[in-house]
Amino acid sequence: MGKTVAEKIFDAHLIDRQGADISILSLDRVFCHEITTPIAINDLVARGKDRVFDPDKIKAVIDHVTPAKDSKTAEQGKIMRDWAKRHNIKDFFDIGANGVCHALFPEKGFVRPGFTVIMGDSHTCTHGAFCAFAAGVGTTDLEVGILKGVCSFKTPETLKIEFTGTLQEGVFAKDVILAIIGKIGVNGATNKVIEFTGPVIDRFSMEERMTLSNMAIEAGGTTGICYPDMTTVEYLWDFIKDDYESKEAALADYSKWIADEDAVYADEITFDVTTLAPVATFGYKPDQVRAIADFEETAVDQVYIGSCTNGRIEDLREAAKILEGHTIAPGIRGVLSPATPDIFKQALKEGLIDIFMDAGFCVTNPTCGACLGMSNGVLANDEICASTTNRNFNGRMGKGGMVHLMSPASAAATAIKGTLAHSPAYKGGSNE
């Protein structure tokens, strides 16, 4: 019987079983940030277990609130800093070098096909774009990951989603993932790994694949996996060129993780993207998705472009394309947070930051900030935000605020118009 990607990765990392359905896996990476890690560190210290299993496999960043905004966040940063120093964690990214974890760590080449990765962050599924088994965990699992380099997982079932057809102009990876969550629901992939496959994914860049994998958790998925191909190898090449004779050799090696033809899936879905229109969410759940054209009259107070979903250079390029030569509508606040320092620098070099600022956007340093209502653009009661982030839960970006999730192009068009809008390049009708 053939195997899914997750089954192959589980087999290669299995160190113990507990009962019939629990696998204890060894970990290749434990990622840490300052919201969920300090409390794990404090607990390890209190238990007399202030140890790390391998300082080179642990990567840490201060990203959620940076620079610190008050004494409490300053304390969280300090706990991380002291701990990284105490345990000689070399890949620790502090102010000046820090950015949103799920954009920064891929950029540094920390994830490879076939890896097991955990982090105390639900959007760890982003790294599945590299064909890794990358899962968000709670603080206790993180704690044990730091201490022992192991984690327990239920043997996962896999949901295979094949994307066929061709995207229309003005429709993006974000629309694809929102549409699929709208179709299967916030509980549609709970306890399952998703494999994203098909010609649409094959044509996607790594950035687009990360946007897709990022939101697997919004359908309940443990992780969202894309198969490795030449796009994966090209992205990683700088980091792996000493390990392989050629790109072809790297690809041949990575291909061993691709699911077998006769792998057994819990479910398989095919989704034709050809008639897909630009979409946005309309409620407090990420599966409440409809074509933007159907509620264009909705006025917004703020437009936010950034986050681990859509704060990468391609996202900034798409938004800038639409903003160029325009200014944002009167009374609308525009906030851009490039996800990492490298993205920020690249955007400066390409003149994108000028375009955003000339349009009237405020540009912040790389941070999670407003995405989770922490800083840099928190909403007031009853305010509405068009956002490129991944969560529209009640109160997510500020108590009493409403968040409409959408692509960077739609967010930029919305900023210009002041009401929900999509890219002018989109000419199709609604697909509903």
Place this chain on the structure above:
Amino acid sequence: MSNKTDRFKGNILFLDRDDINTDEIIPAKYLTENSKAALKPYLLEDLKLEGFDPATSLENRQVVVTRNNFGCGSSREHAPWALEINEIYLVIAEGFSRIYRQNMYNCGMMAVELPKEDIDSLFETFKGKECSVVTDLEAQSFTFTSGDTTLTIPFKLSEFDKTLVEAGGWVEFADANY
């Protein structure tokens, strides 16, 4: 705690909705707290549910009974902690999100799934009434009581879940075994 498994009982808070997420259980703005105790007043602060008022509905409740996909959203262990610090150690639901469920057992708490029919009948029989539950961990059954009405419902814990509940959590167990 004389007996770790003694605490899975008490008066029930019924939350009649699917998909109650972690931002509703404990809003993100409290994630900068570095102690569990600080979370105490904020449990379910942003829950959108008719008839629920975080200021009064939680009074003298030790068990939550709810619908499907409880705890979806972020990985924050602050969600089970916010329950724990309010002395709620048991959540019974039709289903949980993966991370939330694991967090509960990792803390030595219980997140127990019951079939939809059982959850439906709990809501039908007891919603709006005062109802309490006791847990028999060995026999793996709950007994619900309200006035003269009693209902006994079996549940299933995996070996690993039971191991964690009895060990008082995953850190001690993993450090001793791996």
